[in-house]
Amino acid sequence: MRTACPACSIVSRIAAAVLGGYALATLAAMALAAALPTARADAVLAAMLCAFAIHAAAALWAFAARSAGRAWLGLLLPTALAAVLAWLLN
DSSP: OOOSOHHHHHHHHHHIIIIIHHHHHHHHHHHHHHHOOSOHHHHHHHHHHHHHHHHHHHHHHHHHSSSHHHHHHHHHHHHHHHHHHHHHHO
């Protein structure tokens, strides 16, 4: 199924890559920093380093998905899971 506006699909994917990737990376870093059994500073540093890879993977996912809707769904579900984990661990 094609969208009515191909440019709208690209803009939506860019927004998913930037905004969704940022949200996922931030919440995953928060959950990871709380879960790591090392010193607090080391845990935060390791989590932030992982956040760069998570954001890059999210951007790749946003453009690899079959549709913009699937790209958003594929980013929002792990983001919600990371938010719940961060909330439970803090």
